[in-house]
Amino acid sequence: MSLLTNVMDHSLDDGYAEAAARRRAAGDRGMPRTLRARLGLAAGLVLAALVVTVGAAQARVAAPALAKEREELIDRIDRETEAADELESDVDELRTEVDARRRAALRQSGGSDRMELMGILSGATEVHGPGVKLVVDDAKDSGAGGDADPRGTSSFSDTGRVRDRDMQRVVNGLWESGAEAVSINGQRLTALSAIRAAGDAILVDNRPLVPPYTVLAVGDGSNLSTRFQNSADGLYLHALQENFGIRTAISAEEDLRLPAAPSVIVRTARPSTESAQPRTEKGTS
Structure with a gap:
């Protein structure tokens, strides 16, 4: 009966009881739960601010490089545009020279004003x-x-x-x-x-x-x-x-x-009525 009485009176081991008592004592002396939550929130905010700061710093470092690439691209476009304008100007000058030489050749070969008019109406000349x-x-x-x-x-x-x-x-x-x-x-x-x-x-x-x-x-x-x-x-x-x-x-x-048209391509042609008529030549006897 004395053993049963001892078990009933001491159902929790003494070591467990001492450990529970120590935890309660440490909890009473430790940090309050609300303070621990505030410290955790503050740590999270600091971490977020650190991430934003690092991102801004990286963007600031990359900005000059992007601006330089943009300026180089604009300069390249300007150079190519200027080169294209020069080529177009050269084409216009050459076209004018060709037109002048064609008119001169037509005059030397007996071309009439009708040929000049045809060039104007067809758009071949300025x-x-x-x-x-x-x-x-x-x-x-x-x-x-x-x-x-x-x-x-x-x-x-x-x-x-x-x-x-x-x-x-x-x-x-x-x-x-x-x-x-x-x-x-x-x-x-x-x-x-x-x-x-x-x-x-x-x-x-x-x-x-x-x-x-x-x-x-x-x-x-x-x-x-x-x-x-x-x-x-x-x-x-x-x-x-x-x-x-x-x-x-x-x-x-x-x-x-x-200006003259850039190119006038004749797809079909037929002789005129005058040139189509056969020529007769007097023979010598």
Whole structure:
């Protein structure tokens, strides 16, 4: 009975009891739980600030290198653009020289003024004289889309932008009104020229043009201007201006200079009626 009584009275080993007492004593003397939580939060904030600081320092170190690469790229673009401009200038000079030599050769071989006129009408030679300057530009608030678009956004054609078909009608109207030579933004038009669209861009002979579109037409000055404005295509352009905000300005000019077309390729040819007739020669007997 004394053993059972001892087990009941001392159910927990004395060593466990002493360890529990020591833990309680250490807890009473140790750091409060709220303070430990605050210290942990502070340590986390310090670590986050350290990461941000290191990232900013790395970005500051890399910024000069990126700026240098950007400047080098801009300089390279400027150099290439300047080289392209020089080459284009050389091409224009060579084309002018070729035209002059061709005209001289035609005169020496008995060429007439008709050959000169054919060169002008075909766009193979540079031309200057009185004519009309017509500037066509997009509507003031036009864009790829949006509520500010004066034509709305219901379809591709209902926009405030000048389209390829608009420029086709303008050019055809000028030809019909008596223009002898036409160019758009310095691009000479010929009987083989094509005005097409690529997205929102207008292509003339596969060369993209940007607004405003400056159309130069050599012809009978003020008479050409009047005939064009009274034509169906001139009235169409006026309707675009009145209804959709397309901006236009037309004026008669005393002297316009139009460059020659970059290349005029003859795909087919046939002899004229005069040259096709057989020649008869008197024989000697």
